[in-house]
Amino acid sequence: MKRFLFLILAVLLFAGQGWGATYCIKATGTATKDNAVVADAAACTAVADTAAMSLATFNASTFSAGDTIYFTATGGNFTATVTLPSGGSSGSVITYQGLADGTDGARPIITAAANLIRTNSKSYITVSGFSLIHTGTNNGDIGVDFTGNNT
Numbered sequence: 800m801k802r803f804l805f806l807i808l809a810v811l812l813f814a815g816q817g818w819g820a821t822y823c824i825k826a827t828g829t830a831t832k833d834n835a836v837v838a839d840a841a842a843c844t845a846v847a848d849t850a851a852m853s854l855a856t857f858n859a860s861t862f863s864a865g866d867t868i869y870f871t872a873t874g875g876n877f878t879a880t881v882t883l884p885s886g887g888s889s890g891s892v893i894t895y896q897g898l899a900d901g902t903d904g905a906r907p908i909i910t911a912a913a914n915l916i917r918t919n920s921k922s923y924i925t926v927s928g929f930s931l932i933h934t935g936t937n938n939g940d941i942g943v944d945f946t947g948n949n950t
Contacts, residue, residue, distance in 0.1 A: 819863055819864065819865025819867060819891070819893070820863070820867075821836065821837050821839060821866070821867045821868075821869065822836060822837065822852060822857075822862070822866065822867070822868045822869065823835050823836075823843035823851040823852065823869050824852045824853070824857050824870045824871070825846070825848060825851035825852075825871050825874030825875075826853070826874040826875040826876055826877050826878070826907075827874035827875060828848055828850075828852045828853045828854075828874060829848050829849050829851075829853060830851055830852055830856070831852070831856065832856060832857075834849075834850060835850060835856075837850070837869070840869055840896070840900075844871055844873060844898060844900040846871070848874065851871070851874065854877050854879055854881065857884070858882045860884055860885075861884055861885050862885040862893055863885070864887040864888040864891035864893060865887065865893070866885075866887075866893050866894070867896060868893070868894065868895050868896070869897075869898055870895070870896065870897045870898065870907040870928075870929070871898050871907065872897070872898060872899070872901030872902075872906055872907040872908070873900055873901060876907075876908040876909070876910055877907060877908065877909045877910070878910050878911065879911055880909075880911045881895075881909055881915065881916045881917070881929075882916075882917045882919060883895060883916070883917065883918050883919060883921050883926070884919075884921075886920075886922045886924055887922070887923035888923055891923070892924055892925050893921075893923065893925070894924075895926045896928050897928030897929040897930075905930070906929055907928070907929055908929075908931075908932060909929055909932070910932040910933075910934050911933070911934065911935070912934050912935030913935055915931045915932075915933060916929070916931070
């Protein structure tokens with residue numbers, strides 16, 4: 800009986816570790832971070848504006864190791880720099896994922912005059928699935944800005 804209780808306790812203690820929340824971002828989103836939680840990528844594609852974060856809300860939020868943040872193309876283009884607000888941890892990255900759910904399978908488009916995606920020294924991150932369009936004239940600040948101290 801003691802082994803059984805220990806096993807139940809161990810499962811409860813470790814069940815949530817390594818599993819993060821899943822959030823949805825739309826260019827036209829109006830939800831708070833807490834109201835932008837979705838079950839998966841398909842749910843993000845179908846979500847209403849009132850259940851997805853805006854880019855401004857995303858940039859001001861923090862996320863936890865293991866979280867996945869989906870960007871959907873269904874709300875139009877993102878027209879400002881995407882600043883990744885949080886990093887993960889060893890063995891538990893934060894995933895920033897663009898979904899190919901726009902017209903004809905288009906990915907989310909980020910357009911900006913300076914850096915399109917900034918990491919701000921965040922580690923243990925995965926970024927994929929975006930189309931980037933630089934609209935500025937300064938060739939020194941385009942694309943993705945990876946900064947850090949090599950740790």
